[in-house]
Amino acid sequence: MDTQEFIDFMKFKFKHNVQRAFLRYRNRVLIDIEKDALLKVATFLYKELNFRFIIATGLDNVKAFEITYHFSNDKTGLLANIRVSIPKKKPEVESLTPLFVAADWIEREIHELLGINFLNHPNMRSLLSGDNWGAGEYPYRKPVSE
Amino acid sequence: MKQKTIIPVGPYHPLQEEPELFKLFCDGEIVTDIEWETGYNHRGIEKINESKTFEQVFFVVERICGICSTSHPFAFANAMEEIAQVKVPDRAKYIRTIIAELERIHSHLLWVGLAGHFIGYNTVFMWAWKYREPILDLFEIITGNRNSYAMFKIGGVRRDIDEKDYSKILKILDGVKPKAEMLMKAVIDDPVIHMRTKGIGILTKQDILDYCAVGPTARASGVDVDIRRDDPYAAYPLVNWKVIVTQEGDVFAKAVVRFLEIFESISIIEQCVEKLRKDPPGQIDVKVKNIPEGNGAGRAEAPRGEVFHYVITDGSNSPVRHKIRAPSYVNVATFKKSCVGQTISDATLALAAVDPCYCCTERMAHVYDSRTRQRVLDGRGLIQLSQQRTQTLKKNLFGKNT
Amino acid sequence: MGIKSYCFKKSLWLYHFAGASCNNCDIEVLDCLTPRYDVERFGMLLIGSVRHADVLLVAGSINKKCKSRLLEVYHQAPKPLVVVAIGACGITGGVFAEGNTFAGPVDKIIPVDVYIPGCPPKPEAILAGIVNFLNKS
Numbered sequence: 001m002d003t004q005e006f007i008d009f010m011k012f013k014f015k016h017n018v019q020r021a022f023l024r025y026r027n028r029v030l031i032d033i034e035k036d037a038l039l040k041v042a043t044f045l046y047k048e049l050n051f052r053f054i055i056a057t058g059l060d061n062v063k064a065f066e067i068t069y070h071f072s073n074d075k076t077g078l079l080a081n082i083r084v085s086i087p088k089k090k091p092e093v094e095s096l097t098p099l100f101v102a103a104d105w106i107e108r109e110i111h112e113l114l115g116i117n118f119l120n121h122p123n124m125r126s127l128l129s130g131d132n133w134g135a136g137e138y139p140y141r142k143p144v145s146e
Numbered sequence: 147m148k149q150k151t152i153i154p155v156g157p158y159h160p161l162q163e164e165p166e167l168f169k170l171f172c173d174g175e176i177v178t179d180i181e182w183e184t185g186y187n188h189r190g191i192e193k194i195n196e197s198k199t200f201e202q203v204f205f206v207v208e209r210i211c212g213i214c215s216t217s218h219p220f221a222f223a224n225a226m227e228e229i230a231q232v233k234v235p236d237r238a239k240y241i242r243t244i245i246a247e248l249e250r251i252h253s254h255l256l257w258v259g260l261a262g263h264f265i266g267y268n269t270v271f272m273w274a275w276k277y278r279e280p281i282l283d284l285f286e287i288i289t290g291n292r293n294s295y296a297m298f299k300i301g302g303v304r305r306d307i308d309e310k311d312y313s314k315i316l317k318i319l320d321g322v323k324p325k326a327e328m329l330m331k332a333v334i335d336d337p338v339i340h341m342r343t344k345g346i347g348i349l350t351k352q353d354i355l356d357y358c359a360v361g362p363t364a365r366a367s368g369v370d371v372d373i374r375r376d377d378p379y380a381a382y383p384l385v386n387w388k389v390i391v392t393q394e395g396d397v398f399a400k401a402v403v404r405f406l407e408i409f410e411s412i413s414i415i416e417q418c419v420e421k422l423r424k425d426p427p428g429q430i431d432v433k434v435k436n437i438p439e440g441n442g443a444g445r446a447e448a449p450r451g452e453v454f455h456y457v458i459t460d461g462s463n464s465p466v467r468h469k470i471r472a473p474s475y476v477n478v479a480t481f482k483k484s485c486v487g488q489t490i491s492d493a494t495l496a497l498a499a500v501d502p503c504y505c506c507t508e509r510m511a512h513v514y515d516s517r518t519r520q521r522v523l524d525g526r527g528l529i530q531l532s533q534q535r536t537q538t539l540k541k542n543l544f545g546k547n548t
Numbered sequence: 549m550g551i552k553s554y555c556f557k558k559s560l561w562l563y564h565f566a567g568a569s570c571n572n573c574d575i576e577v578l579d580c581l582t583p584r585y586d587v588e589r590f591g592m593l594l595i596g597s598v599r600h601a602d603v604l605l606v607a608g609s610i611n612k613k614c615k616s617r618l619l620e621v622y623h624q625a626p627k628p629l630v631v632v633a634i635g636a637c638g639i640t641g642g643v644f645a646e647g648n649t650f651a652g653p654v655d656k657i658i659p660v661d662v663y664i665p666g667c668p669p670k671p672e673a674i675l676a677g678i679v680n681f682l683n684k685s
Contacts, residue, residue, distance in 0.1 A: 025442075030441070054358070054454050070454065072376075074370075076376075077377035079443055079445075100356055101357055105475065106475075186568065187567075187569070187614075188649050189649060190644075190648045191644075194643070209570040209572070209644075209667075211571055212571035212574070259582075275579065276583040276584060292576075293576070
């Protein structure tokens with residue numbers, strides 16, 4: 001499946017859950033999906049298409065939090081970036097750890113650095129700080145200018 | 147009487163965000179569970195990079211890990227060139243590939259030495275590190291420093307390889323090849339090493355897929371993943387080489403993969419030097435004026451697996467967000483599978499097999515009694531335990547203490 | 549001859565502590581042991597417990613989490629003790645001094661006797677640093 005086929009396929013499969021899909025460069029795809037569809041999309045990519053989960057990037061873009069999940073298809077070199085937007089008022093998103101263990105550490109890390117809660121995560125302890133720094137403050141959040 | 151023991155292994159481990167304290171829960175001598183705590187080496191590099199210009203970021207990412215100090219700039223350069231849509235000149239591609247492959251050779255030799263040290267073969271340790279020195283000399287000839295090479299920039303490389311250095315590179319590689327062969331034979335034909343490493347720390351194909359592990363760890367378990375081939379970059383599509391895959395998934399298979407990769411790397415460098423020789427010295431970089439708004443992902447195959455950099459830019463001269471994932475971030479998590487059910491002396495080796503940089507086991511490993519919390523064994527003691535076991539095996543095998 | 553120079557007259561045992569380092573200095577310290585540099589011929593030995601050490605080698609910047617560990621290690625060590633800060637990060641914090649977890653260079657936490665600059669210092673530089681100190685004391 002080449003990159004354009006993959007985008008069309010995702011649009012067909014998840015219809016209104018896919019908000020926008022960009023083809024970036026030769027084999028990079030950026031897909032904005034709804035927050036609630038995350039588990040469905042991730043299960044499909046991991047279980048059906050056998051994509052490999054690389055990592056997730058958490059970002060505070062001032063208006064909202066966004067998490068980009070990076071999946072790799074090692075047969076074609078396709079890199080699928082699945083982006084969800086999370087409102088600041090209620091920073092919660094479904095955890096992917098029950099689906100694959102590889103998401104465990106990065107979810108704990110994002111929880112610690114950005115303060116996003118992952119629902120159904122089996123073990124939401126802090127990963128990096130222990131009790132030494134950063135209790136209650138999130139270093140990767142952008143300062144609010146108002 | 148049964149006594150449950152907690153063995154902390156750690157806490158120092160010198161990769162980016164993953165220096166960790168492993169707690170091995172043991173029942174007698176068998177490891178039953180493992181738990182970890184990280185953050186002893188958290189330096190906030192991703193945050194630091196947000197206040198640096200793109201040119202400066204190269205020097206920071208180079209210092210994420212001293213052993214992979216090419217792979218991180220390589221992945222970052224790939225990401226930035228994707229955003230800026232830059233075509234790198236061929237000559238720069240070959241130079242980049244040479245540096246990356248030299249790094250793979252020195253890193254694999256380093257691992258072989260440390261693995262030898264952990265099972266009590268200090269001769270292997272000394273040999274492997276001795277044969278690693280010429281590679282570091284080569285780095286000094288090409289880049290001016292033994293580690294942290296500062297070769298990369300957006301759009302190319304900082305320095306050219308001098309024409310009179312080609313023969314030096316080939317000569318040193320010719321010297322390394324027979325030594326690596328000798329070392330490989332010594333390790334692969336040794337019956338004691340067979341007994342210590344075969345069937346130890348097995349990771350099945352399914353484990354690798356669950357943990358999304360990469361690099362030699364995955365390739366030793368039959369998962370055929372190598373970013374150099376799957377998502378080609380630099381000069382890898384322009385030269386002939388093959389991906390080494392074995393099926394067993396134990397420590398021995400990982401050693402075999404790393405040894406064979408050394409020879410592949412030597413072959414890649416020789417081909418690149420040949421290509422450089424044919425072309426007259428030319429352009430080694432293109433000028434990149436400004437970086438547009440956008441996001442880009444860069445991947446590179448480090449000695450330990452896939453390095454992944456994701457950069458978000460906004461048109462200014464520093465990144466808005468720079469996410470870095472080192473290969474050990476996913477590989478280290480497989481300890482939960484490879485250590486459980488092993489004896490303590492084998493657990494050290496299973497930890498080392500992933501190549502998480504040696505320091506973790508070398509320095510601050512202590513065994514605590516779970517009731518009295520008193521230290522029973524320290525790091526050296528753990529290694530001694532492992533070394534004693536090799537001695538016993540040798541005695542049983544050869545009938546005398548060799 | 550003072551007590552300090554008396555203590556450091558013969559074979560020194562080294563203990564190596566890496567803070568939040570990038571591993572380069574650690575590898576170079578280990579390089580000193582291997583055949584090309586071979587400090588073991590001077591009776592120097594890298595050991596696993598600081599309780600037997602004469603020299604504490606500290607490499608890398610110190611973050612908030614490993615600061616308490618460094619203090620613990622320092623208090624466990626027998627005195628007199630030579631503390632050596634290796635590399636730019638050990639001396640000033642290097643590129644990591646701006647990090648949000650940085651807890652200060654080594655000499656703000658424990659007294660340091662020898663500074664060996666470089667990123668990373670070559671094995672020769674590490675040897676020369678310690679030898680210079682011994683000749684002075």
